Amino acid sequence: MSFAFDSFLSEPARARSAQPFTGLPPYHFVGGNIDEPTVPADALAEAVARVIREEGHAMGKYGMDGGPQGYLPLREEICTILERRTGITVTRDEVLVTSGSLQAMDLVNKALLDAGDVVLLEDANYMGAIAKLRTLGVSPHPIALDGDGMRMDALEEALETLAREGRKPKFIYTIPTIQNPTGTIMPEARRREMLALARKYDVPIFEDDCYADLVFSGERPPAIHALDDEDRVIYCGTFSKTIAPALRMGYLVAPWPLMGHILPLKTDAGTAALGQMALAEYLPGHYEAHVATLLPVLQEKSDTLCAALDEHFGAAAQYDRPVGGIYLWVTLPDSVDTDRLFEVALEQGIEINPGSQWTVNSDQNRHRMRLCFGHPPLPVIRDGIAKLAEICHAEFGLPLRSGNIARG
């Protein structure tokens, strides 16, 4: 007899339940998983062994010698990387090492949001960001995007409308650099416009820069945080996309008056030491060169995905060629429902992200999908897209042509 927990579950626990994990499907075009061969296993192994032999006894204390914000050498290295790559100048006291950027996001949400609050964010957005807000009882207020990211006219209109209603959003959440899922990069002028609007309407900005190191050209505008001289911008980043997601090593940058309120909300007694120590030892001599090796790998995967879409979907798949990152945002004809496509494709071992889950305005985006290309090897990308086109045709009669051949 197994005890029935059902009547004991909390309200949030009743809302969802998971199935046992049975492995990834063979064609896995979702999630932030990365190209496995690029994980720098040997160099990480060497770095972590060296640093543990030298400093491992400090792990007898929860926060080692750095206290609750994380391992001091890693926090210092994060400051160095931020300054070099994003233009952000902060001290280690403004950096909190987190268990991935998701913990950073959870902490910012916990620190700033109560049920009933409003957050402004790009309409097409990271599914987790939208879901986390809704779980907290917060309204995600969508702002339209274009090829340069969040549109400032739409942002101003939303701020003005809310102001007239006497409501103030708790913050603007934005992914300005390789926006998720649209892949756009917001130009510097628009970043400055956003700061000016944030000042005019007196709201903070939460800048999520998790994919920013994966711009194929290696060139990116300064972070919004770097352009801010009022400590108005909270920032998060991660090593999940460049080193390895399973490390769970992200970071939050916040001015101390806010950081002091965030720390008591981090109830896990610190971020795991080995990952912190390994990165602190590995990054200084390796990070730039490592990222440089990733970019052509991802570019080739992106090109392969685009070629496969062109071949198998033809004009039925509209997209902007990625300039970085590991995902592609595809618009299919209106008659295709990607919620349904997701279901039938998954039955055949192909996983995609339906557009409804990656947008606040779900109903307007049921003909879109996100395809992640970081994890699958090139042949899997090619085969998977060919199969997806077949499945899509069987279900929706589209695309009409495959390669140069009309489908039956």
Place this chain on the structure above:
Amino acid sequence: MSFAFDSFLSEPARARSAQPFTGLPPYHFVGGNIDEPTVPADALAEAVARVIREEGHAMGKYGMDGGPQGYLPLREEICTILERRTGITVTRDEVLVTSGSLQAMDLVNKALLDAGDVVLLEDANYMGAIAKLRTLGVSPHPIALDGDGMRMDALEEALETLAREGRKPKFIYTIPTIQNPTGTIMPEARRREMLALARKYDVPIFEDDCYADLVFSGERPPAIHALDDEDRVIYCGTFSKTIAPALRMGYLVAPWPLMGHILPLKTDAGTAALGQMALAEYLPGHYEAHVATLLPVLQEKSDTLCAALDEHFGAAAQYDRPVGGIYLWVTLPDSVDTDRLFEVALEQGIEINPGSQWTVNSDQNRHRMRLCFGHPPLPVIRDGIAKLAEICHAEFGLPLRSGNIARG
């Protein structure tokens, strides 16, 4: 001009703020920090380097090959250790690797508790457990203890009273093995009584076994979970006290129907890989021998603390000699207020845990304190207790004698 976040903070964030970390005080008798020299740094370094070289590329996926519950070889090793040390027989599907047992506790609380709920727990208890419940708006309902842990007559009375009021506690939270802070071990017969009461009143049990591997004699009763044949018991454990707290490696054991509701609440996309891989590689050949080396170290620290208390506090400090763990629960004369003692001692570099924070019935325990002996070296324990006695005497006129000499 620095942006003022104050009016943007959530209700929980407004409630507390932290100060910047400036290092541990010189005499640090608090917290779960452990004896630094015993951290097996070299063996861990070797283990982690080996496993990363062999399997590091799998870190390109968030959950490696094990999915969201954690690294498969570690989950299997946890099952092996549980069976050998606690009598618990479970499969790896019932094990979730967590970022320390605190995350396990947060997840159980999130899965089972809504504001307004009641949880039964030992009156003297882990400060974090009490604080976490209160933060959730849950009433911690204290149950009296004796030298064998939670008293079953008091538990039954509480269950009966609540039943008469039409209320059912969401669970019984208990630390049966080296209770925190009292250090007691609940005998097997009482564990069976608790299970019978839990069945009679139809409530789950949450067994926190975090210190259980530190019984000085090496002998302990079976876990309550091991005596349960109804899947009524949720269990958590950790490697923080035996390997190193900074690793942040704990685990939760729960039957699958509950586990399925817990997984969506773990919003950090997995527990950090390096610690999981390091432990999976290190534990099989080393854990038992390593724990055996810890016990005499902790026993000597415990003896040193007791001798120092006897010498400097004499009859003013009443306590039961620890049979394991890293803390001692001390009763001082009623006239001593340990909230005040905490403040004046901290000014002089000595940190203690005041009894009010380590009990639900705070007012009845202001003359008690918890002293942790795992972290400070032996001379620090001796000096610190001598100084604490001086401070206590200066503030409260007690203890009257130090060694065999009356104080002035």
